[in-house]
Amino acid sequence: MPTRILVVDDEPDLELMVSQKFRKQVREKELEFAFAGTGVAALNKLHEDAAIDVVLTDINMPEMDGLTLLSRIAEQFPLIRSVIVSAYGDMKNIRTALNRGAFDFITKPIEFEDLEITIKKTIQDALVRKQAARDRDRLVALQRELDVARRIQQSILPRSFPASPHFELHAHMLTAKEVGGDLYDFFPLGESKLGFVIGDASGKGIPAAIFMAVSRTLLRATAMTGMVPHECLRHVNGMLHANGDAETFVTIFYGILDTATGEITYCNGAHNPPYVLRTDGRVESTGAPDGLMLGLFAQA
Template sequence: MLTRILVVDDEPDLELMITQKFRKQIREKELDFAFAHNGVAALQVLQANPEIDVVLTDINMPEMDGLTLLAKINEAYPMLKTVIVSAYGDMKNIRTALNHGAFDFVTKPIEFQDLEITLKKSITEAHNLKQAAQERDRLVALQRELEVAATIQKSIVPQTFPPFPERREFALHAQMIPAREVGGDFYDFFLIDDHRLGFVIGDVSGKGVPAALFMAVSKTLLKATALKGGAPHECLQQVNRILCLESVDEMFVTVFYGILDVASGEISCCNGGHNRPFVTRRDGRVEMLTGNEGLMLGLVGHWEYHSSQINLTPGDSLILYTDGVTEAMDHDQNQFTEDRLAECLQGGNHAALPEMINRVVSCVRAFAGGAPQTDDLTVLALRYTA
């Protein structure tokens, strides 16, 4: 790794001595030296060469002395390491320089073995400081990316409940708790016409901004297609074809899409590789849905999807969720599982939907026992009330 050093001294012989002493390192491109004869010239060199790592400067110089230069370097170039050169007996100035941020010092007449050791220490410290700064910048950029992803994710899903307060045939509630590493969970619901309610839950592969953007595209595309009124399998087939044409980096999305006939309680639905929902019956039974389970969307453009039917009677609820629920882990890497979710739902069919969802979240958190949440946790509940 090439290290660049600026030498600031008004003695004309020092440049020749430095280049002679370190000629091997210069030839092998380990070190590269720049020279200035006072503090003013040094600042001009630094401005033109921001890649300089270490400054070796005398204290007593015309126009601008080394202590003034040190103060300006600390203000404008805090990543630089400065080594002070001063007369052997000038301990007062040396102490002042060290107290004001100089990394080390050497005394005149310069002992080049001592200088080489001091420069090696300064170079190591400068490189470590730059590496730490780069790591910090990467973390800041990552945090900003996650904040952007969280904003996208939160803004794209409905937040107002009840969403259709004038409708008495059904009730809806949902909750999404993003993980620290934001993923691509989403949910949505919309009236296709006066008699049909569309609802969807999905989970995009990946994390961060790419997943959030792919989620936004998938959700928007699915809703726009669904509002045309076609059957669920027709909707997923069209969305899948488009995503396969447009998808990048092999991203995909799992989707469960259904249409509730609000007059009869019949649900026509299609599963695109998503977790199978549960039905909680009015009499207390909890059933996992069976039926056709298609491939996730965005992988195979010619995949054929199939719709199936569910019948809800008044008081029955459909519980949709993402794998952040069933795959939540405790400290021993045990998963929450579908069986535990079914147990959690047992007996909660008469509870209000917000209470039912809060119960699921509480069960997952109690199971995790404080283990970090590694995936978004999303639950959507639909109750037929007509």
């Protein structure tokens, strides 16, 4: 796709000269030129033609001078690169042009070899800036998607905790990224039992969050059938392994609290071992051996 260049100059001969000097690049579809005789006309063309990458403009023109045009371009079209082409090549004008956003300054009479080199450099800079803007927009869009994914993940996890005279239950999750593979859950199992889960899916980010959601759904559905913890985890492992890949797994601790007796039955699928806080303040490890993580092996 040719690079489009807008030439802004009130000298009618310049359009013919540019068209002749760059006819090879135009014929080979490397460049396309548009022309405007005033700064006002140039702004109108820029609003009409979003494909313009580079502007070459004189300083001394009717209606709007080139330096004012530079300021307007910088404000309204920050990705477009501008080059001043003018006979007024004193240091004051050069510094003013650069301060207002000009990429370069060429003096008249024009040396077209110098102009060609300048155009190439300006095009390269303009394309880099546009690519950077596209990359930024993609990152912004990705961040929005991650924010949505984070809200969805947070909505999956329980956020209200039951009040009971038999137990206290609280949970909080802080992920390393917007979304991740950490999970917790709890659910009633009949009138006097409560199932509770904590786990961590392998990896980070969206893949881990998806695997976490699948694991949580399978475990909750399986637990509702009344299976004891070790049978429940074995069943979930089989489903995860059959439908997963060789590098994805989840560690899970699943317990069932009998609220009538205070007894906990649990199975640990390679998650961090649980601890018991005694009434006298002592903290003890249960000492239970870890099982295997879920999803990695056919038998766990």
